[in-house]
Amino acid sequence: MARVCEITGKCTQSGNNVSHANNKTRRKFYPNLHKKRFFLPTSGEWITLKVSSTALRTINKNGIEVVIKKAKAAGRLSHVKL
Numbered sequence: 001m002a003r004v005c006e007i008t009g010k011c012t013q014s015g016n017n018v019s020h021a022n023n024k025t026r027r028k029f030y031p032n033l034h035k036k037r038f039f040l041p042t043s044g045e046w047i048t049l050k051v052s053s054t055a056l057r058t059i060n061k062n063g064i065e066v067v068i069k070k071a072k073a074a075g076r077l078s079h080v081k082l
Helices: 053-062 064-073
Strands: 013-018 024-029 033-040 045-052
Touching (some): 033 053, 053 064
Antiparallel strands (some): 013 024, 033 045
């Protein structure tokens, strides 16, 4: 499964390891992802999402249903019914 946040769309980025001698080798920067269960009060069911820490902060601030509606409008969540 891809390392992509289902809410924000954050994914793996690439860059360089730079040594003291300024040698550069390729590396990957992975997003800080967590599998988390959320309760949807309108439908009364639980959903499991793979979200980044930034997305968790956004959910805490705005609420899960508002965030899911925005993610669906952006085309990131197709499997969640709301």
